[in-house]
Amino acid sequence: MTGEAKRKRSIQALQDRLEDIHAEGQGVWQISIYGLDAVVEVMAAALAGSKTATGIALALEHLSQGVIRSGRTAEPVMCLLCDSAFKQERMPAAWILVHARRDDPTHAAGHGVCSNCLHRYPDMNALGIAITDYYRANAISDLRLLPPISEPGGIA
Numbered sequence: 738m739t740g741e742a743k744r745k746r747s748i749q750a751l752q753d754r755l756e757d758i759h760a761e762g763q764g765v766w767q768i769s770i771y772g773l774d775a776v777v778e779v780m781a782a783a784l785a786g787s788k789t790a791t792g793i794a795l796a797l798e799h800l801s802q803g804v805i806r807s808g809r810t811a812e813p814v815m816c817l818l819c820d821s822a823f824k825q826e827r828m829p830a831a832w833i834l835v836h837a838r839r840d841d842p843t844h845a846a847g848h849g850v851c852s853n854c855l856h857r858y859p860d861m862n863a864l865g866i867a868i869t870d871y872y873r874a875n876a877i878s879d880l881r882l883l884p885p886i887s888e889p890g891g892i893a
């Protein structure tokens with residue numbers, strides 16, 4: 738399969754998942770970006786007993802395992818913003834978690850962003866805007882931003 742075909746297939750899967758999230762949250766999403774520092778903080782909070790952090794840590798672990806498994810196949814997990822393929826020796830530099838902004842959401846999506854893409858943006862706000870633009874272009878055309886996006890849960 739070509740890179741283009743792989744990307745089309747992953748966009749279709751993404752669209753299906755995002756539509757579920759969109760319906761569940763009645764259009765309001767929470768998009769969280771976890772760079773390596775944030776992952777360490779989440780793990781520490783999980784070890785200290787935070788239920789929320791434990792949930793996030795489990796989601797990140799699930800995503801990591803998916804990258805490792807897929808890296809051994811012909812259909813590796815790709816960077817959300819470019820055609821870089823991930824594998825165990827080349828893990829995402831940041832993780833994106835998306836879910837409906839409500840208590841106890843049941844649908845979620847997760848993505849990796851490569852270090853090239855992460856460093857293309859001056860800060861997490863700019864990366865958040867790029868990710869929102871990607872979702873808007875590829876899945877939910879009427880996605881809007883609620884300011885300020887630097888606050889937790891500020892992207893919707």
Ligand SMILES: [Zn+2]
Nearest residue numbers: 816819851854
């Ligand atoms: Zn990338």
